Amino acid sequence: METYHLIVYGCQMNVYDGEAVATSLQSVGLRETEKPEDADLIIVYTCTVRASAAERAVGRINALGALTRDAPSKYLAIGGCLPQAEADNLLDACPDVDLVFGTGQLGRVSSFVDLLETGGGPYVLVDETEWEPSVALAARTSPVRANVSIMRGCNNYCSYCIVPYVRGQERSRPTRDIIDEVDELIQSGYKDVTLIGQNVNSYRDGGVSFAELLRKIDALCDGAFLRFTTNHPKDMGENVVGTMADGRNVARHLHLPLQAGSDRILAEMNRGYTASDYVRLVDNIRKAVPGICLTTDVMVGFPTESEREFEKTLTLVKKIGFDGAYTFVYSPREGTAAAERPDDVPPEEKRRRITELIKAQREISLERNEGFVGREVVTLAEKLSRRADDETAGRISENKTVNFPGTYAPGEMLPVKITEASSWTLRGKVIGTTGV
Numbered sequence: 001m002e003t004y005h006l007i008v009y010g011c012q013m014n015v016y017d018g019e020a021v022a023t024s025l026q027s028v029g030l031r032e033t034e035k036p037e038d039a040d041l042i043i044v045y046t047c048t049v050r051a052s053a054a055e056r057a058v059g060r061i062n063a064l065g066a067l068t069r070d071a072p073s074k075y076l077a078i079g080g081c082l083p084q085a086e087a088d089n090l091l092d093a094c095p096d097v098d099l100v101f102g103t104g105q106l107g108r109v110s111s112f113v114d115l116l117e118t119g120g121g122p123y124v125l126v127d128e129t130e131w132e133p134s135v136a137l138a139a140r141t142s143p144v145r146a147n148v149s150i151m152r153g154c155n156n157y158c159s160y161c162i163v164p165y166v167r168g169q170e171r172s173r174p175t176r177d178i179i180d181e182v183d184e185l186i187q188s189g190y191k192d193v194t195l196i197g198q199n200v201n202s203y204r205d206g207g208v209s210f211a212e213l214l215r216k217i218d219a220l221c222d223g224a225f226l227r228f229t230t231n232h233p234k235d236m237g238e239n240v241v242g243t244m245a246d247g248r249n250v251a252r253h254l255h256l257p258l259q260a261g262s263d264r265i266l267a268e269m270n271r272g273y274t275a276s277d278y279v280r281l282v283d284n285i286r287k288a289v290p291g292i293c294l295t296t297d298v299m300v301g302f303p304t305e306s307e308r309e310f311e312k313t314l315t316l317v318k319k320i321g322f323d324g325a326y327t328f329v330y331s332p333r334e335g336t337a338a339a340e341r342p343d344d345v346p347p348e349e350k351r352r353r354i355t356e357l358i359k360a361q362r363e364i365s366l367e368r369n370e371g372f373v374g375r376e377v378v379t380l381a382e383k384l385s386r387r388a389d390d391e392t393a394g395r396i397s398e399n400k401t402v403n404f405p406g407t408y409a410p411g412e413m414l415p416v417k418i419t420e421a422s423s424w425t426l427r428g429k430v431i432g433t434t435g436v
């Protein structure tokens with residue numbers, strides 16, 4: 001085997017896992033190909049958070065099976081959350097697959113090559129092994145932004161969520177390994193580092209809490225933005241808020257999932273906080289870090305959600321004034337507690353609620369972004385803009401995308417004056433290249 005092609009679906013954790021898979025395969029000499037048809041090993045790294053995502057991945061795997069079916073030296077593998085949830089069914093659903101591996105197998109991906117070449121599959125590997133290897137710089141998908149995994153799994157069992165079943169219980173990565181990985185990234189010119197985990201606030205390695213980890217990493221990140229996600233409102237303590245306020249490099253942005261504005265629905269979701277707990281936390285964060293931008297996740301149409309309860313969500317979203325929101329329509333995920341209940345909000349009602357929510361959030365996002373017009377902001381040049389060849393797309397501490405004329409090297413920190421805003425992005429112009 002000389003080459004591989006990797007397709008990754010899903011969240012930031014999966015992107016990170018995909019980079020770890022690439023690192024392992026490159027460490028045993030495999031090269032990545034642009035097209036699946038040129039690869040000896042095709043890996044689809046899957047997401048199962050929604051039933052539709054799982055179905056899409058299975059469809060793609062079966063289409064790719066045509067490339068490996070009659071080629072004895074070509075192999076097809078499925079990794080990620082879907083195998084972790086449904087390993088046994090997968091071999092029936094995807095008959096061309098040679099290897100099924102779960103999220104706990106990242107530490108042994110390099111051994112897959114020998115295993116497959118020995119023959120005798122298909123193999124199903126879904127047990128937990130040790131922590132995954134650090135992602136090598138060469139396998140990072142961006143030259144300036146990087147995710148660093150600090151913990152995996154989740155103990156929260158929100159009633160709609162499959163993650164604790166497929167990613168297992170919380171495990172924190174050793175602090176020393178995280179420090180080494182971030183240090184290497186910063187020394188190599190990375191300018192935007194995100195610590196990731198399903199619930200980063202639960203991080204603990206011996207005596208090191210998440211707030212302490214954040215403080216240690218902040219000290220390494222001079223000249224770079226330091227971010228972390230995902231946070232759980234019930235676990236985000238004052239010490240984390242204090243570290244955000246004191247940190248020299250902690251970005252002025254926080255993603256804090258709300259999910260719903262009704263206390264009854266929050267309890268049904270098993271979220272562990274009330275709407276007023278959430279508002280109090282946001283007030284504290286805004287006091288500690290004035291001007292911070294907040295984004296969130298909101299779900300509509302959870303079983304038994306009444307019109308009045310949806311209105312509570314809408315009212316709270318407007319009251320808090322998030323900079324952005326990922327909005328979701330509830331759909332049952334087999335294996336979760338909520339899926340045992342009737343999915344009783346009619347589809348047309350779910351559609352109406354999500355449309356109303358998206359419209360409201362779009363207006364709020366526009367208003368929040370318009371507040372940047374006229375300001376000068378330090379902007380990290382990331383890549384050429386998708387809009388035009390002679391334009392650069394960058395990112396600011398508040399995690400907003402800024403497009404500006406001119407071609408700048410990825411990694412440059414530029415002073416940019418914001419001239420225009422839409423609901424999604426900002427537009428500006430560079431006002432000098434020194435003094436930042």
Ligand code: SF4
Binds near residue numbers: 154156157158161199
């Ligand atoms: S906190 Fe809740 S929604 Fe987030 S991963 Fe854990 S169970 Fe899922």
